[in-house]
Amino acid sequence: MAEFIRDAWYLAAWSDEVPREGWLARRLLDRPWLLLRDSEGVAAMVEDRCPHRFVPLSRGQREGDTIICGYHGLGFDFSGACVRNAFGSPPPGAQIAAPPVIERHGGLWFWPGVRDKADPALIPDFDFIDRAGPVGRSVYVMSVNYELIADNLLDLSHAEFLHTQSFGTNGSLFSHGMQTVETAEDGAVWNKWDIRDAVPPGWAVPMLPEGGRIDQYLHIRWHAPSALALFIGISRAGTEGHEMVIPPMANPHILTPETETSTHYFFTHGPTAEDEAMARRVFLEEDEPMIAAQAAAMRGTDFWEERPLILPSDRAAILARRRLMQLRKAEAG
Amino acid sequence: MAEFIRDAWYLAAWSDEVPREGWLARRLLDRPWLLLRDSEGVAAMVEDRCPHRFVPLSRGQREGDTIICGYHGLGFDFSGACVRNAFGSPPPGAQIAAPPVIERHGGLWFWPGVRDKADPALIPDFDFIDRAGPVGRSVYVMSVNYELIADNLLDLSHAEFLHTQSFGTNGSLFSHGMQTVETAEDGAVWNKWDIRDAVPPGWAVPMLPEGGRIDQYLHIRWHAPSALALFIGISRAGTEGHEMVIPPMANPHILTPETETSTHYFFTHGPTAEDEAMARRVFLEEDEPMIAAQAAAMRGTDFWEERPLILPSDRAAILARRRLMQLRKAEAG
Amino acid sequence: MAEFIRDAWYLAAWSDEVPREGWLARRLLDRPWLLLRDSEGVAAMVEDRCPHRFVPLSRGQREGDTIICGYHGLGFDFSGACVRNAFGSPPPGAQIAAPPVIERHGGLWFWPGVRDKADPALIPDFDFIDRAGPVGRSVYVMSVNYELIADNLLDLSHAEFLHTQSFGTNGSLFSHGMQTVETAEDGAVWNKWDIRDAVPPGWAVPMLPEGGRIDQYLHIRWHAPSALALFIGISRAGTEGHEMVIPPMANPHILTPETETSTHYFFTHGPTAEDEAMARRVFLEEDEPMIAAQAAAMRGTDFWEERPLILPSDRAAILARRRLMQLRKAEAG
Numbered sequence: 001m002a003e004f005i006r007d008a009w010y011l012a013a014w015s016d017e018v019p020r021e022g023w024l025a026r027r028l029l030d031r032p033w034l035l036l037r038d039s040e041g042v043a044a045m046v047e048d049r050c051p052h053r054f055v056p057l058s059r060g061q062r063e064g065d066t067i068i069c070g071y072h073g074l075g076f077d078f079s080g081a082c083v084r085n086a087f088g089s090p091p092p093g094a095q096i097a098a099p100p101v102i103e104r105h106g107g108l109w110f111w112p113g114v115r116d117k118a119d120p121a122l123i124p125d126f127d128f129i130d131r132a133g134p135v136g137r138s139v140y141v142m143s144v145n146y147e148l149i150a151d152n153l154l155d156l157s158h159a160e161f162l163h164t165q166s167f168g169t170n171g172s173l174f175s176h177g178m179q180t181v182e183t184a185e186d187g188a189v190w191n192k193w194d195i196r197d198a199v200p201p202g203w204a205v206p207m208l209p210e211g212g213r214i215d216q217y218l219h220i221r222w223h224a225p226s227a228l229a230l231f232i233g234i235s236r237a238g239t240e241g242h243e244m245v246i247p248p249m250a251n252p253h254i255l256t257p258e259t260e261t262s263t264h265y266f267f268t269h270g271p272t273a274e275d276e277a278m279a280r281r282v283f284l285e286e287d288e289p290m291i292a293a294q295a296a297a298m299r300g301t302d303f304w305e306e307r308p309l310i311l312p313s314d315r316a317a318i319l320a321r322r323r324l325m326q327l328r329k330a331e332a333g
Numbered sequence: 334m335a336e337f338i339r340d341a342w343y344l345a346a347w348s349d350e351v352p353r354e355g356w357l358a359r360r361l362l363d364r365p366w367l368l369l370r371d372s373e374g375v376a377a378m379v380e381d382r383c384p385h386r387f388v389p390l391s392r393g394q395r396e397g398d399t400i401i402c403g404y405h406g407l408g409f410d411f412s413g414a415c416v417r418n419a420f421g422s423p424p425p426g427a428q429i430a431a432p433p434v435i436e437r438h439g440g441l442w443f444w445p446g447v448r449d450k451a452d453p454a455l456i457p458d459f460d461f462i463d464r465a466g467p468v469g470r471s472v473y474v475m476s477v478n479y480e481l482i483a484d485n486l487l488d489l490s491h492a493e494f495l496h497t498q499s500f501g502t503n504g505s506l507f508s509h510g511m512q513t514v515e516t517a518e519d520g521a522v523w524n525k526w527d528i529r530d531a532v533p534p535g536w537a538v539p540m541l542p543e544g545g546r547i548d549q550y551l552h553i554r555w556h557a558p559s560a561l562a563l564f565i566g567i568s569r570a571g572t573e574g575h576e577m578v579i580p581p582m583a584n585p586h587i588l589t590p591e592t593e594t595s596t597h598y599f600f601t602h603g604p605t606a607e608d609e610a611m612a613r614r615v616f617l618e619e620d621e622p623m624i625a626a627q628a629a630a631m632r633g634t635d636f637w638e639e640r641p642l643i644l645p646s647d648r649a650a651i652l653a654r655r656r657l658m659q660l661r662k663a664e665a666g
Numbered sequence: 667m668a669e670f671i672r673d674a675w676y677l678a679a680w681s682d683e684v685p686r687e688g689w690l691a692r693r694l695l696d697r698p699w700l701l702l703r704d705s706e707g708v709a710a711m712v713e714d715r716c717p718h719r720f721v722p723l724s725r726g727q728r729e730g731d732t733i734i735c736g737y738h739g740l741g742f743d744f745s746g747a748c749v750r751n752a753f754g755s756p757p758p759g760a761q762i763a764a765p766p767v768i769e770r771h772g773g774l775w776f777w778p779g780v781r782d783k784a785d786p787a788l789i790p791d792f793d794f795i796d797r798a799g800p801v802g803r804s805v806y807v808m809s810v811n812y813e814l815i816a817d818n819l820l821d822l823s824h825a826e827f828l829h830t831q832s833f834g835t836n837g838s839l840f841s842h843g844m845q846t847v848e849t850a851e852d853g854a855v856w857n858k859w860d861i862r863d864a865v866p867p868g869w870a871v872p873m874l875p876e877g878g879r880i881d882q883y884l885h886i887r888w889h890a891p892s893a894l895a896l897f898i899g900i901s902r903a904g905t906e907g908h909e910m911v912i913p914p915m916a917n918p919h920i921l922t923p924e925t926e927t928s929t930h931y932f933f934t935h936g937p938t939a940e941d942e943a944m945a946r947r948v949f950l951e952e953d954e955p956m957i958a959a960q961a962a963a964m965r966g967t968d969f970w971e972e973r974p975l976i977l978p979s980d981r982a983a984i985l986a987r988r989r990l991m992q993l994r995k996a997e998a999g
Contacts, residue, residue, distance in 0.1 A: 032963070051975040053817070054963040055956055060827075071956055072979065073827045086840045087823060087979055094975050151386070157420060161393075161406045174419045290388055290404055297365070297387040309384040309427050313405065313420050484719070490753060494726075494739045507752045623721055623737055630698070630720040642717040642760050646738065646753055 002147070002302070004029045005225040005327050006113030009123045010256045011266050014107045014137040018043060023067075025058040029112055030259045031097075032056055036078065038065050043108050044078035047097040051082075057096075105129045106137060107254075107266070113331070124188075124223035128250040134271040139264055140280065142288050144295045146226045146255040146263040147303070147321065152291055153228050153253055154191050154317040156218050162290055166282050172198035172216070181315045184221075187323065191316035193218040197237045200245070204234060207245050213237040214245060222320050224327055226255035226263075261295070335480075335635070337362045338558040338660050339446030342456045343589045344599050347440045347470040351376060356400075358391040362445055363592045364430075365389055369411065371398050376441050377411035380430040384415075390429075438462045439470060440587075440599070446664070457521070457556035461583040467604040472597055473613065475621050477628045479559045479588040479596040480636070480654065485624055486561050486586055487524050487650040489551050495623055499615050505531035505549070514648040517554075520656065524649035526551040530570045533578070537567060540578050546570040547578060555653050557660060559588035559596075594628070668813070668968070670695045671891040671993050672779030675789045676922045677932050680773045680803040684709060689733075691724040695778055696925045697763075698722055702744065704731050709774050710744035713763040717748075723762075771795045772803060773920075773932070779997070790854075790889035794916040800937040805930055806946065808954050810961045812892045812921040812929040813969070813987065818957055819894050819919055820857050820983040822884050828956055832948050838864035838882070847981045852889075853989065857982035859884040863903045866911070870900060873911050879903035880911060888986050890993060892921035892929075927961070 010028065013035050018024050023036040025048050032048035034057060048056045050069040060070035066084060067076045075084025080098030082090045100111045100118040105126040111118035129135070142149060152158060160173050176198040182190045195216040200208055208214070215238070219231040233248040235241045254266040269279040298306055303321070310318070343361065346368050351357050356369040358381050365381035367390060381389045383402040393403035399417060400409045408417025413431030415423045433444045433451040438459040444451035462468070475482060485491060493506050509531040515523045528549040533541055541547070548571070552564040566581040568574045587599040602612040631639055636654070643651070676694065679701050684690050689702035691714050698714035700723060714722045716735040726736035732750060733742045741750025746764030748756040766777045766784040771792040777784035795801070808815060818824060826839050842864040848856045861882040866874055874880070881904070885897040899914040901907045920932040935945040964972055969987070976984070 049963055052977060052980075053960050053974065054972055055960045056963065059956060059959055068827075070827055071960075072821065072824050072977070074975075082975075085977070086826065086837075087977070091975055091977065155405065158405050160419065161401075161403055171419075290392060293392055294386055294388045294404075297382055297389065306387055308386065309407075309415075309424055311385060311405070311418070311420065311424065488738065491738050493752065494734075494736055504752075623725060626725055627719055627721045627737075630715055630722065639720055641719065642740075642748075642757055644718060644738070644751070644753065644757065647718075 002324070003328055003332070004112075004257055005324065006331055007111070007117050008113065008225050008327075009102075009109040009111055009118075010225070011227065011254045011264075012045060012101070012108045012110045012256065014139060014266065015043075015103060016137065017139070018108060022062060023058065025056065026264075027258050028110075028264070029257050031112075032058075033110075034058060034067065035101075035108060036062070036067075038078055043101050043103050045099055045101045045108070045110050046076065046078060046080050049096065050074060051094060051096060105252075124227045124229075126227070126229065126252055126254075128229070129252060129268065132250070132268070136269045136271055136276050137266070138269065138276055138279070139266045140283060141258055142263050142265045142283070142291070143261065144263060144288070144291045145261055146257045147324070148291050148295060149255050149263055149265065149287075150222060150226050150228065150320055151317045152287055153220055153230070154189070154222055154320055155313050156191065156193055156220060157313045158290075159218075162286050163282060166278070166286060170199060170201060173218075179313065179315075181319065183319060187224060189222045189316050189319045189323070191220050191222075200234070204245055208236065215239070215241065217241070220316075222316070224320070224323050226257075228253040228255070335657070336661055336665070337445075337590055338657065339664055340444070340450050341446065341558050341660075342435075342442045342444055342451075343558070344560065344587045344597075345378060345434070345441045345443045345589065347472060347599065348376075348436060349470065350472070351441060355395060356391065358389070359597075360591050361443075361597070362590050364445075365391075366443075367391060367400065368434075368441060369395070369400075371411055376434050376436050378432055378434045378441070378443050379409065379411060379413050382429065383407055384427060384429060438585075457560045457562075459560070459562065459585055459587075461562070462585060462601065465583070465601070469602045469604050469609050470599070471602065471609060471612070472599045473616060474591055474595055475598045475616070475624070476595045477621070477624045478594055479590045480657070481624050481628060482586075482588050482596055482598065482620075483555060483559050483561065483653055484650045485620055486553055486563070487522070487555055487653055488646050489524065489526055489553060490646045491623075492551075495619050496615060499611070499619060503532060503534060506551075512646065512648075514652065516652060520557060522555045522649050522652045522656065524553050524555075533567070537578055541569065548572070548574065550574070553649075555649070557653070557656050559590075561586040561588070668990070669994055669998070670778075670923055671990065672997055673777070673783050674779065674891050674993075675768075675775040675777055675784075676891070677893065677920045677930075678711060678767070678774045678776045678922065680805060680932065681709075681769060682803065683805070684774060688728060689724065691722070692930075693924050694776070694930070695923050697778075698724075699776075700724060700733065701767075701774060702728070702733075704744055709767050709769050711765055711767045711774070711776050712742065712744060712746050715762065716740060717760060717762060771918075790893045790895075792893075792895065792918055792920075794895070795918060795934065798916070798934070802935045802937050802942050803932070804935065804942060804945070805932045806949060807924055808929050808931045808949070808957070809927065810929060810954070810957045811927055812923045813990070814957050814961060815921050815929055815931065815953075816888060816892050816894065816986055817983045818953055819886055819896070820855070820888055820986055821979050822857065822859055822886060823979045824956075825884075828952050829948060832944070832952060836865060836867060839884075845979065845981075847985065849985060850887075855888045855982050855985045855989065857886050857888075866900070870911055874902065881905070881907065883907070886982075888982070890986070890989050892923075894919040894921070 018035045020037050023034040025034055034046050034048045037043055048058050050057055053071055055071045057067050057069055060068045073086040074082055076096055077083050080096040082094035102109050102120050104123055106129050109123050172195050177193050177195045180192040197213050200214045214234050216234045221229045230251045234245040236243040256264045258264050269275040351368045353370050356367040358367055367379050367381045370376055381391050383390055385407055386404055388404050390400050390402055393401045406419040409429055410416050413429040415427035435442050435453050437456055439462050442456050505528050510526050510528045513525045530546050533547045547567050549567045554562045563584045567578040569576040589597045591597050602608040684701045686703050689700040691700055700712050700714045703709055714724050716723055721737050723733050723735055726734045739752040742762055743749050746762040748760035768775050768786050770789055772795050775789050838861050843859050843861045846858040863879050866880045880900050882900045887895045896917045900911045902909040922930045924930050935941040
């Protein structure tokens with residue numbers, strides 16, 4: 001499997017997952033972490049592993065802003081420094097990892113790589129989350145490598161086959177769609193599908209005059225290593241997007257590796273339980289079984305060694321994979 | 334583990350397992366396959382793996398004689414050629430594997446190796462299946478390497494210890510038996526046990542005059558890589574086999590590797606559910622646990638590296654193993 | 667993982683685990699064994715693996731003092747010699763391993779290494795087991811490497827954090843305790859904690875005059891590779907141990923590797939079911955989950971490669987680990 005990119009911001013948790021007392025224990029980039037807040041509510045993150053005997057600190061307890069190991073009682077503050085030893089003075093220099101954390105766009109972002117490079121301006125733009133009205137924030141662990149999920153999202157043509165039940169575009173994607181792939185100045189890769197003058201999906205028919213047709217866009221944006229945003233809009237055909245049939249949608253699909261073969265999938269949805277159930281159904285019952293079948297078929301072999309057949313619709317996914325390879329190469333030396 | 338022999342015919346399925354619509358998906362020689370029939374009923378076999386993103390085509394659907402991938406919609410015909418792409422023309426040269434298939438002896442035989450060598454005359458002779466009266470055809474996946482099952486069958490002396498309940502020969506195999514091992518002109522290895530003038534098994538006593546004794550033969554034939562046939566006959570002692578106590582039996586024990594550690598075991602049995610239950614009991618409750626215990630004890634080590642103690646009764650099994658080694662060597666270089 | 671030490675006595679079973687008929691089948695040092703007694707009751711031990719096809723002999727049966735393989739009927743005596751073959755004479759020289767076994771201290775000790783070095787005088791001293799009154803002897807398989815369990819026992823400071831419920835010393839270990847680490851002439855490593863003039867644990871208060879204080883010792887002794895003995899005593903403070911509050915305790919904690927990642931943990935306890943339940947609770951619900959979490963965090967990496975933080979309380983554990991490294995080196999060449 002490929003190395004993780006280290007010099008990058010990753011979403012570690014939604015803000016409301018991290019409590020004021022105790023902690024959230026979560027594996028990220030195949031290391032164990034504690035996400036917590038100090039007495040002021042400021043977010044922090046430390047390794048969930050005692051340097052003495054390697055046990056998870058999450059088997060211990062918190063005393064104020066000190067984390068006490070449950071095995072032999074060493075204590076650590078939120079900067080990762082060992083500050084307590086019941087049997088003498090804390091061993092000088094003893095330390096656990098404590099990467100930079102920034103709370104933004106409703107979540108905690110951390111930088112696992114070189115501390116000096118952790119520029120907050122590099123956090124990808126998810127302002128639309130802040131601007132959204134009432135919204136549900138969820139996270140789900142998908143049991144596949146994050147690059148396979150990004151491939152899935154960057155090639156939306158799969159919606160015509162895998163999501164025919166949940167939001168099929170009735171074939172209009174290939175009959176009336178046009179794909180544009182772009183790399184933005186900030187390195188983001190865009191895959192834009194624009195559909196012109198198509199028959200509307202069944203649910204939209206009542207919102208249109210009889211026989212009314214639609215324009216539709218499905219634009220997805222990818223930021224290295226794996227933060228994606230999906231933008232969807234349906235408007236009356238020929239109105240240049242000025243007469244929307246429903247309000248335009250923007251949704252984060254932010255992927256943070258849990259391990260090499262599992263991924264935290266952060267997403268948002270409408271505020272009701274029904275909205276969440278719909279999102280989970282698409283991800284868990286449609287996408288994940290297919291991607292898991294792909295991963296099982298690959299058996300841990302590198303993607304390129306499997307010599308995939310390349311289609312024009314793969315362009316965005318391939319640009320993203322190339323960008324990751326460049327970043328890995330740069331980090332390796 | 335040793336490489337699979339590739340230039341050989343393997344039984345892929347019994348004929349009645351392969352439907353006229355849809356398909357049978359089955360792993361053979363550690364690759365995924367679809368077994369299907371075209372609109373004329375002619376059998377075919379293609380790889381169950383889309384060359385685009387490697388997902389099983391069996392997650393998709395069949396439209397006439399085209400197989401449509403459920404992920405991005407590529408379509409393949411039964412020769413393995415890509416014949417459909419919803420987003421443009423089919424990528425030239427795109428192809429999945431489609432090995433030669435022949436329907437014979439009640440089953441579908443395929444040749445995974447070099448196509449030009451796939452001579453139908455090389456299919457081992459199981460004519461007795463065609464000639465048999467009403468018969469049940471079954472297949473069971475045994476969770477061990479096929480060579481260990483062949484060892485088991487090629488050394489029938491185990492019947493005296495492992496199958497004492499189901500068809501024990503009451504020790505007559507070693508008290509009155511003689512073993513002959515032969516290699517036939519076509520490369521088949523025969524292990525023949527002939528018992529002369531022995532006490533009959535309990536169930537046969539009523540079929541004989543009081544105090545009557547029997548002759549019995551247990552002959553097994555092995556064809557590389559792993560197609561075996563077992564022939565059993567019981568006759569009144571001293572009649573040179575002319576006065577059979579029950580009709581002579583001929584049974585296929587055809588082994589096709591599923592993976593390196595599991596095997597499709599094709600067998601036949603009498604037409605009733607009771608007949609099938611009896612066969613399954615012998616294979617599943619007597620043979621398989623013992624062979625699985627052997628495999629567990631070997632832990633993936635090569636058979637010869639375990640330095641087995643060699644007994645005279647092993648001769649046929651060792652000839653078969655040697656033949657496989659020759660074939661592997663020939664295929665490797 | 668590190669190699670097992672071979673030239674050493676290991677406890678294979680408590681005496682009452684090994685029956686007069688049949689056998690006890692147990693994996694020790696990652697090999698399968700049969701423990702049995704001959705018609706005189708004398709203990710023996712042979713490999714649980716037929717040299718012909720490697721199956722466990724424990725799938726066969728015992729006929730008097732002969733072990734008959736359940737696959738093809740080879741028979742072995744308790745010296746490991748093949749003494750029976752139904753199809754001819756026993757293959758000359760055929761043999762399974764049969765290491766030296768000595769019954770002592772209520773258990774069977776075996777020597778897996780070079781037979782000539784198996785000096786009974788090297789069995790570690792557990793005379794206190796023989797001298798103890800009615801006592802329960804138990805064994806439990808803990809799913810971690812034996813060295814991690816020895817680390818746990820050799821650093822009793824964990825009692826203050828992990829065993830606060832079951833026998834917490836209320837912090838007196840670090841407030842009033844002194845640690846002494848010694849290597850005895852016979853190579854045993856001792857870690858001695860001596861507590862002077864401390865507040866008694868709650869359950870001991872009624873046994874003392876009002877406001878009475880205690881002295882307490884917790885001494886643990888380790889013999890390579892992994893036989894430990896724990897000695898605990900509580901006396902009235904200042905009596906130099908002459909006025910014990912409860913009778914002094916001596917308990918074996920004898921560890922025999924089952925595999926590299928699991929260990930037979932032999933222990934004793936009071937004669938009641940309640941006594942056993944208490945011991946199991948401490949080992950299974952307190953110690954094992956923590957040690958298993960440690961093992962999971964290490965993921966099979968060597969202990970030293972994880973670069974553990976070293977504390978003064980680790981001294982005994984480190985001496986023991988060093989001794990094992992010396993022994994391994996000596997055995998390797």
